[in-house]
Each structure stands twice: as C-alpha cells, then as structure tokens.
Amino acid sequence: MSTSDDRKVLMAMIGAAHGIRGEVRVKPFGDDPLSFTDYGVLTTKDGKRSFEVEHARVKKTVVITRFKGITDRNQAEELNGVELYIRRDQLPETEDDEFYYSDLNGLDVFDQSGDMLGKIVSVQDFGAGDLLEIRPKRGGTFYVPFTKDFVPDISLAEKRVNVVLPDDYFSEGEPEPSGD
Known part of the structure; x- marks a missing residue:
C-alpha cells in the first residue's frame, strides 16, 4: 500500500517583475537553476495557488x-515574495550519502558521547559551505559544518544525526593548545 507524501519542498521564490509582459525574476533553490x-x-505552501512555467531563462543569479x-x-508585481513548492514525493530518490535539506529539518542531533545537542532547524550556506543550524533545548541556535568529518552519520529512518565536535567547539576564547 502506498501513501502519498504530502510534505512540501521549497523549490524557488518569485522576486520582482521583469519588463512589462508579465515575466518575473525567480530565485531558485538547488544545484540546477532551472530544476x-x-x-x-x-x-504555494498551502496549496491554494498554483503556477505553471511557460518559459524560463537563466540571467545571472x-x-x-x-x-x-x-x-x-x-500581475507580475503581485507575485513578489511568493514561494513555490512541490510535493516531496515528486523529487527523485537520493543516492547514498545524498540528502534533500528538507529531509534533515527536525532531526535530533547527538554528539560523540551520545548526548542530545538539539534539532536541525535549517541548512544554511553563507558562502563557505553548508552548515547545519541546530536549536538546543535552551539558548540560541548554533552551526556545525555539514561535512563528513563533523557529520559522519545520518539516519533518516531513526530521525537522527551524529556529529563529532572538537573538545573546544563551544568555548568562547582561543582554541586550546593540543600539547604536541
């Protein structure tokens, strides 16, 4: 028995109008700008509005x-800020060690000692690589680099991510000397 996956995945966001014939600038999310x-x-996320692409061309970003x-x-100006979604089950299956960012949101994060650090609330990229944004039970969010060294194990089935952090990861000052 198959069940429909009604989770939504954000694919793009409509920006400003472009020209006078109803075109808009769209900011895509993902590796391929035309995906x-x-x-x-x-x-839209609530499913109340739908949009079908008639034509699209890449122009810079x-x-x-x-x-x-x-x-x-x-009409184009009224669309500014509208987020465009598809159902999660419309996306192709991922390979091993590949994940859709939306699948990581809400997963529990544990350190190498087995202590729960919090939950993933988003995946961010500020230009230097992907970061997992983690919200602990108390306090503000913090970031962990989304690399194999820092995040060696992800189990979507168990809704769990294991991270390996240096001992001084949460210290405020300079890193401790290693004693070598």
Whole structure:
C-alpha cells in the first residue's frame, strides 16, 4: 500500500517583475537553476495557488520566468515574495550519502558521547559551505559544518544525526593548545 507524501519542498521564490509582459525574476533553490521548471505545476505552501512555467531563462543569479496566465507587469508585481513548492514525493530518490535539506529539518542531533545537542532547524550556506543550524533545548541556535568529518552519520529512518565536535567547539576564547 502506498501513501502519498504530502510534505512540501521549497523549490524557488518569485522576486520582482521583469519588463512589462508579465515575466518575473525567480530565485531558485538547488544545484540546477532551472530544476524548478521540471516538475510541472508548482504551488504555494498551502496549496491554494498554483503556477505553471511557460518559459524560463537563466540571467545571472536569477531565472527570468513567465507563468501561464500572468500577462502584464501588474500581475507580475503581485507575485513578489511568493514561494513555490512541490510535493516531496515528486523529487527523485537520493543516492547514498545524498540528502534533500528538507529531509534533515527536525532531526535530533547527538554528539560523540551520545548526548542530545538539539534539532536541525535549517541548512544554511553563507558562502563557505553548508552548515547545519541546530536549536538546543535552551539558548540560541548554533552551526556545525555539514561535512563528513563533523557529520559522519545520518539516519533518516531513526530521525537522527551524529556529529563529532572538537573538545573546544563551544568555548568562547582561543582554541586550546593540543600539547604536541
């Protein structure tokens, strides 16, 4: 018996209008800037609005997109800020050691001693590589580099991530000398 996966995955966000014929700038999320055009109808998170790509072309860091039914600048301007989603089950299966960021959100994070550090709330990239944003039970969020060295084990089935952190990872000052 198969069950429908109704979780939504954010694929792109509509930005400012482009020109006078209803085109918009779209900020895609993912490795391939045109990947959001591959899934047919895109919806808002609540599913109340849907959008079908008529044409899309990459221009620098955005994708200039025309959606069916959007024919003038006024209609295009109304779409600014709309997030575009697909159902999670529309995405292809991942290879071993590949994950969709949305699958990591909410997973419990444990350190090498087995102590729970918190839950993953997002995956961020500020330009130097992917970071897991983790929210502990108390206090502000913190980041762990999303590399094999820091995150050697992820189990989606167990909803668990194991991280290996240096002893001084949470210290405020300079790193301790290693004594070599």
